[in-house]
Amino acid sequence: MTAALGRPTRLLDGRSDLAACVHCGLCLPACPTYQATRDENDSPRGRIHLMRLAVEGRLSTDGAFAHHIDRCLGCRACEAACPAGVRFGSLLERAREDRAAGEGNAGARWLIGAFTGRASPVAYAMLRVLRGSGAAAAGARLPGRIGHALAWLAATSPLSTSASPSTSPFAPPEKETDSAPAYALLEGCIMKGLFQRVHDATRRVLGAAGYSERPAAGQGCCGALHAHAGLADAARRLARRNIEAFERSGARWFVVDAAGCGAAIKEYPDWLASSAEWRERAEDMASATCDVTRLVANGSDLNAELRAAVAHDAPCHLSFGLRDDEAPLEALSAVRGLAIENLPSSRRCCGGAGLYALVHPELSGRILEAKLQEIEEGEYDTVVTGNPGCMMQIGAGLRRRRSRVGVAHPVEILDLGLGRAGRGIRGAAST
Ligand code: SF4
Ligand code: SF4
The missing domain is CATH 1.10.1060.10 (Alpha-helical ferredoxin)
Known part of the structure; x- marks a missing residue:
């Protein structure tokens, strides 16, 4: 007191x-x-x-x-x-x-600046070099925060597969046509910096499902990390910037392939509630925002096939933010040969939670433990989850256990199914 x-x-x-x-x-x-x-x-x-x-x-x-x-x-x-x-x-x-x-959380602020600020492209370029050199994978089992951070970075590596992602036949048309409802894609910060391959897969799969892309020029970070750290003014600035970019795009849908960003956009009306005009614009954008797997599930039938046993872990922000954690299962059910089921703990947080695992590694690791146990007992080839923090958290935990199970985004599995019908997934990530 x-x-x-x-x-x-x-x-x-x-x-x-x-x-x-x-x-x-x-x-x-x-x-x-x-x-x-x-x-x-x-x-x-x-x-x-x-x-x-x-x-x-x-x-x-x-x-x-x-x-x-x-x-x-x-x-x-x-x-x-x-x-x-x-x-x-x-x-x-x-x-x-x-x-x-008041006092604030200096560690979280520093990390947010590094991952979303003006210098973040340089930071991501350096991280990609570290990842590509194999040093992150080699250091992933070091004790303490350094080992933990390296395991997170290593877990952003692509899945090792015996199939190849789809290529040009499924690329979306460059311009909107009457028969191709248009979407704009949130590129974000961590997704753009470390998961560009997921954006590429999203564009190919949405093209195959009958959608076309319209660029949302001027967009930026969704503001979720700022809001979670209490930096509300910065979060509101980013929200207004994204609303303007989406309106300029003229697209029908605003698609996210990071559930945490989607959940943040659904909160924009609350963030901007002090202005009636901005609240209304935020509501329009929030109602147009959905996860990529929802659009795939609602689009044209995909001719996709992949032999693999896959477990789905729903990001909390898909379950409790976007409230649509059935969408990945619906989208993936169209892939012939794919055995997919929810992890028993699918609706329980993995402990990733944005930057939480870097700020609270010990508690975060304890929360993750039971999920890793389930994954290893399930004899899956791969775990799919549609949020970068969850992919890194689960992927890092599996690496530190030397598990053969890999982690991917659901849209990567769809992309693989479109590219080389009948092939399978080898297992753990490659680097
Ligand atoms: S204790 Fe928990 S469940 Fe009960 S009213 Fe409060 S927040 Fe809701
Ligand atoms: S960690 Fe507990 S208190 Fe915090 S949001 Fe999750 S369920 Fe609620």
Whole structure:
């Protein structure tokens, strides 16, 4: 407890959500951090209690408040379990905004600058060189944060396969035609820097499913990392920039192949709620935004074939943000020869959570452990998951265990199925 405390202004605006919590505890079994630590302060109910104390002026926004709010994954599994409809994700962003206005989280800010700032293209180029040299894979089993970070980088390598991705016959037409509904693709920052191959696969597969692309010039980072770290003004700036880019594109759909970015765009109306005009524009964009697998599932039939046993792990932001975690299964069900099923823990966070695994490696690793066990017992060739943080987190964990199972984006499997019908996947990633 602290004597003279500044009031957490953003949380004060969210008092109705705080008041909606009836302390029933039904969210506790769904919360990965509570399940890992068994500390009530690491549960949704405990965090809401800390937020209430801060609003009442009985707790400062550093110390215990900061510790337990920082340790939240932001997975929003608690929202789906809550009978009272508490919007925990919104409360969390408010709490982090108040925290950032005070002491803030310097480590997270530094990482966000490195991954999304002006110098990020240079940072990504250096990371690609490190990855290509094999040094990341070689150092992936080093102890501590360095080994962990190298394992994450190594896990961005392409899947090793006996098939080849599809090529020009499936490339989308360059201009929109009447028969090809148009989409614009969010290129993002980490996706563009380390997963360009996923964007390439997205474009080929959407072309095969009957869609054409319109560029959304001037777009940038979705702002999710900023919002999660409480840097709300920066997140709002990025949201406005992306709304303008999407409107200029004239496309019907705004497609994401990173579920975390899609979930952030669905939050744009809340982020921009203080302006009626921007809120309306944000709502239009949010309703036009969907995961690539949703558009594939709703598009023309694909003539795809691939022999492989694949497990699907739903990113939290697809389950609880975009609320469409059936889309990858629907899209992949069109691939002949593919055996696909949800991991039993598919709706439970892997512990990746944006930059969480780099900031909290120990707790993140504990949360991941049970999922890795399931994967190894399942005798799959590959795990698919549609978010870069999840691909890196699960891929890094499998590498550190020397597993033969690889990790891919669902759209990469679709792309492989289109390219070389009848071939299979060899297993673990190559470098
Ligand atoms: S967002 Fe996830 S980690 Fe945070 S309190 Fe809710 S369930 Fe727990
Ligand atoms: S389930 Fe909802 S109402 Fe119950 S303790 Fe959790 S957040 Fe509060």
